[in-house]
Amino acid sequence: PDNTIEGESAEIETVPGEVAKLGVTVEPDTLGPGKEAVVTIHLADEYDNKVETNIFGAAIRVDLTATGGTLERDFVYISYDEVSVTVEYTAPEEFGTYTITATTTQYALESGSATVEVMALEPIVNITSPAEDTTVSSTTNVTMYIAGWAKPSDATLAETPGTVITTIKYSLNGADNVTVPIVSVEEEKAFFNFSVTLTVNATHTITVYAIDSEGYENFATRTITVTYAPAPPVMPTEISDASTDKTSYSPGEEVKVTATVTNVGTEARDVTIRVTFIAPDGTPQYPIYELSLTLEAGQSVTPTATYLAGELTGTWTAKIMVVDTVTGEAIAEPVELTVTVG
Numbered sequence: 085p086d087n088t089i090e091g092e093s094a095e096i097e098t099v100p101g102e103v104a105k106l107g108v109t110v111e112p113d114t115l116g117p118g119k120e121a122v123v124t125i126h127l128a129d130e131y132d133n134k135v136e137t138n139i140f141g142a143a144i145r146v147d148l149t150a151t152g153g154t155l156e157r158d159f160v161y162i163s164y165d166e167v168s169v170t171v172e173y174t175a176p177e178e179f180g181t182y183t184i185t186a187t188t189t190q191y192a193l194e195s196g197s198a199t200v201e202v203m204a205l206e207p208i209v210n211i212t213s214p215a216e217d218t219t220v221s222s223t224t225n226v227t228m229y230i231a232g233w234a235k236p237s238d239a240t241l242a243e244t245p246g247t248v249i250t251t252i253k254y255s256l257n258g259a260d261n262v263t264v265p266i267v268s269v270e271e272e273k274a275f276f277n278f279s280v281t282l283t284v285n286a287t288h289t290i291t292v293y294a295i296d297s298e299g300y301e302n303f304a305t306r307t308i309t310v311t312y313a314p315a316p317p318v319m320p321t322e323i324s325d326a327s328t329d330k331t332s333y334s335p336g337e338e339v340k341v342t343a344t345v346t347n348v349g350t351e352a353r354d355v356t357i358r359v360t361f362i363a364p365d366g367t368p369q370y371p372i373y374e375l376s377l378t379l380e381a382g383q384s385v386t387p388t389a390t391y392l393a394g395e396l397t398g399t400w401t402a403k404i405m406v407v408d409t410v411t412g413e414a415i416a417e418p419v420e421l422t423v424t425v426g
Contacts, residue, residue, distance in 0.1 A: 101129035103139055105194035106146060106186045110173065112242035113198065116205035117177040119243060123148075125160065125186045126168035128196065138167050144190050152182035152202070175202045201238070206302035207249060207294045209234045214306060221313035226282045228308060230254065233273040234294030241272070244298055249274035251295040256280050257288055285312040320349035321379065321406045321416040325386075328402065332424040333393040339423065341402045344386045345416065347379035354378050354409040359389035364398030376409050397426040 107128035110121050125146050126134045138144075144162045148155050148171065156172035163169070173184065179202050187195040211232040220226055236247040252274065253261040264278040274294070282288045287309045295301045326343035333339055341359050359373040373389035393400070400423050406416035 101131070101133070101135075103127045103135050103191070103193065104130040105132075106188060106196035107132050107134060108184060108186050108196045108198040110184060110198045110200045112239075114201045114203065114238045114242040115175050116237075116239040116243065117175055117179070117202055119175050119205075119239070121173045121175070121200060123155070123171050123173045123184055123198070124168055125162065125171070125196070127162065127193075132196075135167055138162065138164060140164070140191055142190075144188055144193075146186050146188050148184065148186055150182060150184045152176040152178065152180060153200070155184070173200070175200065179203055203239045204237050204302070205240050205243075205298075206300045207234050207236050207240075207296050209292055209294045209302050209304040211290075211292055211304050211306050214308060217307055217309075219309040219311060221311045222284050223313065223315055225284055226310050227279050228282050228290075229277065229279045230290055230292065230306070231275075231277040232292065232304070233275045234292075234302075235273045236296045236298075237300070240296060240298055240300060246297075248272070248297050249294050250297050251293075252276045253293050254278065254280075255291045255293075261293065282308060282310050284310050286310055318348075319414075319416050320353060321345055321347050321355060323404055323406060323416050323419045326404055326419045326421055328421055328423050330423070332426070335393055335395045335397065335425060337393045339391045339393050339400075339402075341373075341389045341391070341404070341421065342386060343404050343419065344384050345379070345406055346384040347381055350381050352378055352380045353415070355415065356407050356409045357385075357387055358405045358407065359387075360403045360405075361389075361391040362401040362403060363394055363396050364400060365396065369394060393423075393425045399423070400425050 105128050107126045109124045112121055115121055128134055142164050145159060147159045153176045154174045160169045160171055181199050181201050183197050183199050185195060185197040213231040234249045240247050252266055253263040255261050264276055266274045267277050268275045290306045291303050293303045324344045329340040345357050347353055356374055356376045361369040369391055375387045402421040404419045408415050
């Protein structure tokens with residue numbers, strides 16, 4: 085039989101070791117330009133655990149430096165009966181990562197340091213669609229969907245936890261702002277998705293703004309160019325179901341090329357169906373097959389052209405065309421088939 089033994093595991097408590105170094109923490113460690121944080125310098129063991137007692141029984145002078153920003157003092161004392169001391173820190177105006185270092189010449193204690201990230205307080209706005217500098221072609225005005233998200237900056241969240249995006253709005257080509265709904269919120273990101281109508285043959289600028297609950301505002305832009313592209317002309321006839329009776333032939337073997345030609349227009353047309361069999365070196369085989377007839381509107385014909393495969397081995401091409409019998413103008417998109425002779 086199976087035996088089951090149940091029990092509770094003992095809680096593991098971390099006990100600091102002997103004092104070996106100085107530890108440094110900054111709260112908050114992410115903040116905006118010119119904002120303030122509290123720097124705590126403490127006695128720590130070799131694993132950075134804060135110790136519980138100043139075993140030296142004496143005050144310890146700690147010199148402080150920062151690679152950017154301003155410390156309230158450039159040195160402090162950890163009292164004989166304390167294990168830590170605090171000092172105010174003011175972030176610089178420039179964004180970046182800065183290091184605050186604490187050193188002492190007493191008791192062979194190692195120095196300690198901490199970093200602080202200075203970043204914008206304004207929200208992050210990210211337009212995920214369309215891509216930057218998008219160009220589209222159209223014959224008419226275009227409906228473009230704008231999607232993305234906005235979130236409070238990490239600096240604002242560190243300073244004011246619970247900050248959220250409250251408003252999303254946009255401006256098209258500098259016009260008045262239009263507020264749009266926040267469609268969903270996930271992990272502090274407020275998602276948006278809206279559409280705008282863009283006129284053809286013009287370049288447009290979309291600016292999306294986000295405002296958070298602390299009143300900070302930021303924006304992102306997209307430039308979209310809509311070029312005019314006339315629709316391709318509709319050919320009055322079309323070629324379909326083009327094929328050969330086989331895909332490979334021996335020299336001298338009969339090749340049959342078949343296709344259906346349909347008058348898709350609204351009027352009868354005099355047409356010539358032409359099938360050219362072309363050798364691998366580009367030389368057409370003569371005589372070229374031609375069939376001239378009048379196709380009524382909606383009428384289809386399916387002729388078959390017969391050639392003998394030439395002596396030149398390789399890939400041969402059968403080109404099928406339809407032209408106006410009177411003007412010689414092509415009135416269908418040509419179709420090409422390839423076969424192997426060898």
